[in-house]
Amino acid sequence: MRRVKADTPAPTRRPPKRRWLRPVLLSSAALAVLGATGAGLWWLDRSGIVQRAQSEIKSAFVAATSELGLVVDDITVEGRNRQDADQILAALGLRRGDAILLADLDLTRARLEALAWVREATIERHLPGRLHIRLVEREPIALWQRAGRFMLIDRGGTEIGPDLTGEFASLPVVVGPDAPQHASALFAALAAEPALAARVKAAVRVGGRRWNVKLDDIAGGIDIRLPEAQTSAAWTRLARLERDYQLLEKKLLMIDLRLPDRLVVGTPEDPAATQAPGKKSKPNDKDA
Known part of the structure; x- marks a missing residue:
C-alpha cells in the first residue's frame, strides 16, 4: 500500500513591523506638549501674571539687597573738567538707595558717552554701595x-x-x-x-x-x-x-x-591775489 503523506500546513507570515509609528507618535506627543506650553505661556503673558511675578521677584531682590546694604550710597566721578555735572547725574539715571546690583553699567556707560564732552567712560561697582565713574573728555x-x-x-x-x-x-x-x-x-x-x-x-x-x-x-x-x-x-x-x-x-x-x-x-598790486569771490580763477589756478 502506498503511504499517503499528510498535508503540511503553510507557514504563517507575521505582519511587518511599523518602524515609523513610534517616532511619529513621539513627535506628535512632543508637539502637543510644546503647543500646550506655548499656549499656557501666551495666556500667562496676556494675563499679566508673568509681569507681576517679575516685578515681585525684583521687589524681593531689592528688599533683600537693601537689608544687606547693597544700595547706591555714593557716586564718585574722576576726570570731569568741562562736562556739566548735572548732565552726568541725569545720564546715570541712578539715585541714592537704588539696588547697586541692578544698575545696568553698559547702558549707563552708553548714556555717558553720548554727552558732548565725554569721549570715553568707565564705570566700576565697588560694593557695598559706591559707583566710581572715570571719564576721558574730548580735547x-x-x-x-x-x-x-x-x-x-x-x-x-x-x-x-x-x-x-x-x-x-x-x-x-x-x-x-x-x-x-x-x-x-x-x-x-x-x-x-x-x-x-x-x-x-x-x-x-x-x-x-x-x-x-x-x-x-x-x-x-x-x-x-x-x-x-x-x-x-x-x-x-x-x-x-x-x-x-x-x-x-x-x-x-x-x-x-x-x-x-x-x-x-x-602782492596788493597783483589782481590775481585780490580777486573778488565769485569770479573765475586763472587757468593755472587749481583751487576749484
Whole structure:
C-alpha cells in the first residue's frame, strides 16, 4: 500500500513591523506638549501674571539687597573738567538707595558717552554701595565755522558744541563741509614747524582735497595755498624761506606752494591775489 503523506500546513507570515509609528507618535506627543506650553505661556503673558511675578521677584531682590546694604550710597566721578555735572547725574539715571546690583553699567556707560564732552567712560561697582565713574573728555583742536556758527571739534572730527565761555577763542578756525574729518591730519603736519604753526589763524578746505591757510589774521593775513599732496614738505619749505629770507615779513597777500619747483606770491598790486569771490580763477589756478 502506498503511504499517503499528510498535508503540511503553510507557514504563517507575521505582519511587518511599523518602524515609523513610534517616532511619529513621539513627535506628535512632543508637539502637543510644546503647543500646550506655548499656549499656557501666551495666556500667562496676556494675563499679566508673568509681569507681576517679575516685578515681585525684583521687589524681593531689592528688599533683600537693601537689608544687606547693597544700595547706591555714593557716586564718585574722576576726570570731569568741562562736562556739566548735572548732565552726568541725569545720564546715570541712578539715585541714592537704588539696588547697586541692578544698575545696568553698559547702558549707563552708553548714556555717558553720548554727552558732548565725554569721549570715553568707565564705570566700576565697588560694593557695598559706591559707583566710581572715570571719564576721558574730548580735547578741542579747532573751531568749525558752519552756517555762521562756530562749533568746537576734537581730533576725531567730532562736534563738541559751541564755545560758550570763550575759553577756546584762540583756537584756529576751520572751514569746509569735510574740514572736521581732516583737520587733525592738517594740524599734525603743521606742527612740524611750531613757530610757523603758532601763526595759523584759519584753514579753509578747498574742493575736499587740500587746504588754504591764513596766517596772523583771519581777515587780512597772508593766504598760504598748500598742495593736495606733500603738505608737510611744502610747509617745511615755507618755514625755511621765512628763516632765510623773512618772506612773511614782506607785504604779501598770498603765497602759492602747490608747485614744488616754483613759488608764486601775490602782492596788493597783483589782481590775481585780490580777486573778488565769485569770479573765475586763472587757468593755472587749481583751487576749484
